[in-house]
Structures are given as C-alpha cells and as structure tokens.
Amino acid sequence: MTVQGPTNVDLVRQLWERFDAGDFQGAGDLVHEDFVMDWPQSRERIRGRSNFVAVNRNYPGRWRCRPRRIVDCESLVISEVEVTDGTTVVYALSFFEAKDGLLARAREYWGDTYEAPAWRAPWVERY
Amino acid sequence: MTVQGPTNVDLVRQLWERFDAGDFQGAGDLVHEDFVMDWPQSRERIRGRSNFVAVNRNYPGRWRCRPRRIVDCESLVISEVEVTDGTTVVYALSFFEAKDGLLARAREYWGDTYEAPAWRAPWVERY
Numbered sequence: 001m002t003v004q005g006p007t008n009v010d011l012v013r014q015l016w017e018r019f020d021a022g023d024f025q026g027a028g029d030l031v032h033e034d035f036v037m038d039w040p041q042s043r044e045r046i047r048g049r050s051n052f053v054a055v056n057r058n059y060p061g062r063w064r065c066r067p068r069r070i071v072d073c074e075s076l077v078i079s080e081v082e083v084t085d086g087t088t089v090v091y092a093l094s095f096f097e098a099k100d101g102l103l104a105r106a107r108e109y110w111g112d113t114y115e116a117p118a119w120r121a122p123w124v125e126r127y
Numbered sequence: 128m129t130v131q132g133p134t135n136v137d138l139v140r141q142l143w144e145r146f147d148a149g150d151f152q153g154a155g156d157l158v159h160e161d162f163v164m165d166w167p168q169s170r171e172r173i174r175g176r177s178n179f180v181a182v183n184r185n186y187p188g189r190w191r192c193r194p195r196r197i198v199d200c201e202s203l204v205i206s207e208v209e210v211t212d213g214t215t216v217v218y219a220l221s222f223f224e225a226k227d228g229l230l231a232r233a234r235e236y237w238g239d240t241y242e243a244p245a246w247r248a249p250w251v252e253r254y
Binding site: 078 | 218
C-alpha cells in the first residue's frame with residue numbers, strides 16, 4: 001500500500017482554509033522559509049515566510065475566503081477564490097509553484113467588484 | 128504520421144493575438160456560436176459569438192495584449208495577460224473551456240494596477 005502525502009492542490013486548499021480561519025501562522029507553515037509572493041498590480045514582492053505572515057496578519061479587516069476552483073496545471077496550482085469581509089467582495093487569482101511539499105513561489109492578482117458600464121448593456125446580461 | 132490540430136492552448140494564444148491586432152471578427156471565429164463569457168466582478172454574462180464580438184469591437188480604446196502565461200489545466204486553459212492602451216495597464220486572468228476545437232465557455236477577471244499601500248511597506252519590496 002502506498003500512502004499518498006498531500007498533493008499540491010491540497011496544500012493550496014489548506015492555505016486558503018487557514019486564511020479563512022485567520023490562522024496566519026498556520027498559513028506560513030505551508031510555505032518555504034524563502035517563499036516569494038509577487039503582486040504585479042502594485043509591483044510588490046513579499047520575500048520570506050515571516051514577511052508573508054506579517055503582511056497577512058496586519059492586513060486590515062477580517063476576510064473570509066471561499067475557493068471557487070483550485071486546479072493543478074503543469075507545474076502550477078492555480079486558485080480562484082472569492083474573498084469578502086461581509087461588505088466588499090474581491091477575487092484572488094493565484095498562481096502557485098510548489099516544491100518538496102511546500103509552496104515555493106506565487107504570483108497573485110486581485111480583482112475588485114465594479115458596476116457594469118452602461119455602454120455595453122445592449123450585448124450583455126446581468127447575473 | 129499523425130497530423131496534430133491546434134491545441135487548446137494554441138486556441139487561447141490565437142485569441143489574444145487577434146485581440147492584440149484589433150481583429151475582433153477573427154477572435155469570434157475561435158469561439159462557438161453559443162460561447163458564454165462571464166465577468167464575475169460586474170456580474171456580466173456575454174452570451175453568444177455575435178455579442179462577444181460586439182462588446183469587444185465597441186470597447187473604448189485600443190488595447191494591446193501580451194500573454195504572460197497560457198497553461199493547460201485539466202479541462203481548462205488559463206491565461207494571464209497584460210493588457211495596455213499605452214497609459215493604463217490591467218491584467219486579464221481568464222479560465223477557458225474548449226470543446227471540439229473552439230472555445231465554449233470562459234470566466235474572466237480583470238486586475239487594475241494600484242499604488243502599494245504604506246501600511247505594509249515594512250514587509251514588502253517594490254519591483
């Protein structure tokens with residue numbers, strides 16, 4: 001019998017579960033000590049586990065995280081997650097690389113909600 | 128000898144090439160007539176090829192599209208694309224489903240650029 005360890009998809013699922021629980025130290029346990037997270041929209045780079053934990057711990061507000069999809073893609077795990085503080089909803093689109101059972105690197109985008117513009121209403125439905 | 132047709136990744140690459148060229152009719156040729164595109168951030172749904180072409184043709188501005196990554200993921204093709212009109216840069220994160228050699232369905236997110244907030248500067252590098 002082969003005992004399977006957690007897959008890379010499991011790792012990313014656990015990461016979002018720990019963020020959802022506000023367990024930022026536990027989230028840090030899922031990444032390498034030299035983990036690097038890039039946020040291209042603001043050209044910010046978080047280098048190292050302790051900075052990763054600190055940014056998330058200090059992030060204003062209490063955010064719940066609901067993964068909509070987590071997929072295994074070639075050497076990546078990609079997640080699509082709805083994040084809300086009960087008032088604002090944003091979407092996190094994250095591209096993770098795993099190595100030796102921990103997350104090694106990520107590039108993450110954040111999509112705000114916005115009003116549908118009037119100009120395209122003739123060709124668009126609302127849902 | 129087996130002649131390979133275009134892969135699903137090729138389809139998505141061609142879609143972005145045609146958007147980049149402003150060839151919206153050509154982009155429409157890569158999707159099924161009943162193609163559906165969802166934009167969760169504004170809860171907009173574009174149903175059908177002709178609406179898809181019309182929204183893109185009427186989109187204000189001339190946008191160039193530079194794919195950063197296009198990956199094959201289980202039943203999806205996921206693309207990460209930098210889109211710019213020369214002044215504003217936005218990122219498109221798109222999750223496509225293909226069927227029978229054409230794109231059938233997509234869910235797409237748009238990430239705006241923004242200023243890095245001061246509160247997290249102690250733990251973050253700029254790049």
